[in-house]
Amino acid sequence: MQRATIYSIASTVGVSPSTVSRAFSRPEMVKSELRERIVTTARELGYSPNRAARGLATGRTGVIGMLVPDVENPFFPPLIRAVQGAAREKDAELLLIDSELSASAEQELVDRIRPQVDGLIIASPRLPSKQLHEVLRGIPSVIVNRAVRNLPGVVCDNTPALQEIADHLHQLGHRRIALLRGPQAAWAASHRAKAVRAWAEGKDVELVELGPFEAQFADGRAAAQQIVASDASAVFAFDDLMAAGVISGLSELGERVPADRSIVGCDDVLLAQTMTPGLTTVSAPFAELGRASVEALTELLAGGPSRTITLPGTAVLRGTVGPAAS
Incomplete structure (x- = not known):
């Protein structure tokens, strides 16, 4: 059995190979109905996009970096899962890094993964704002759970x-x-x-x-x-x-x-x-925080504006609150 290629997919769907290529590398440039036909055909033929080859063609790695301060803190696993799910919808992989509550490690880790990712999502960073601006210079980044002036972010009020x-x-x-x-x-x-x-x-x-x-x-x-x-x-x-x-x-x-x-x-x-x-x-709203952070980063990668997205928290009354003891 011959390995499926963009050419065999193009022949089956009746489009040019370049259209098939764009459907995977620049999906926003292909009409949704046609893109769905291409993706469905690719799946039926057993085609898997070559991420390395795509990177050479587009200058993108197809990888989003996510930096968290403490992966053991129960706040972060649902946020990580939400970001990963939203990234998957964009056909991107997630590279997760834990700074272990160290501000100095944040700077080192960002420098280390910078060449491997298209952009960064940084949750609750510990670095001072001025230093954070310096560390993130030149790489599209979105801050989650912290408002930093002149840096795009997603926060819960x-x-x-x-x-x-x-x-x-x-x-x-x-x-x-x-x-x-x-x-x-x-x-x-x-x-x-x-x-x-x-x-x-x-x-x-x-x-x-x-x-x-x-x-x-x-x-x-x-x-x-x-x-x-x-x-x-x-x-x-x-x-x-x-x-x-x-x-x-x-x-x-x-x-x-x-x-x-x-x-x-x-x-x-x-x-x-x-x-x-x-x-x-x-x-x-963990699902919304994750989705909004990936959307904000996607906009930045496409040359869009920097903005801060604010989502509301919701009061939940349970059994640990009762009348004041007399």
Whole structure:
């Protein structure tokens, strides 16, 4: 059996070989109906595009790089899966790199993978903004989960959802609330803290700020003693993983959630949905974040404008929030 080529596909479909080539290398230049016929015929004939050859013809590798700070943090696996799915729809591969919470490693890793990828998606980078601009000079890049001036990005605005949960706590009688600040270098930490602070202004509540803490289970667990000492009846943790650590730490101290203290997380990762009681949190739109980041990068690669896309989070009330203990 002869190996299928763009020429055999072209003969079967009744188009030129260059049209077949464009259907794979520049799909936006081929009408969708014709492109679908070409792709279907290629699949039936067992044709697999040669990515290396395509790269020589187009100057593209067909690979998107994705840099995350901590692949073990439960926020990132659903985001990675969403980006990978969106990249696959663009016929692109994903090269995943973990910087292991190191800002200096981010710069080294970007330099290392730069020749291998068409562009980058960088989630929650730790590098200072000025340095990030320097590192990304010359390579199309989209920042996820952090707003950086003059760099395209996709962010989730949790402010309305956090304030909705805060209103709910207030209605339940909570008047002394602890805010566990997240990592000092994290844009999301300052953004979430700002949302809670803005809500507390003018309210008959006392906001007690603790931290900063790393977005780790162990840090949340260690914060439990400070929370008890603060006498706060409700707690906003930076994220779900930290919130789970807080609940574990409070349990060791003999405290019950939500009977003694109410706990709120952020992101609505799988952990938040499966723990008992279920964690009250803000749900991040992971599928939309991934799709939007790939779309934004695709636009950049096509010479489109740089822009920031903002998506909303959603308040999710579960069992870790209850009336303030009398």
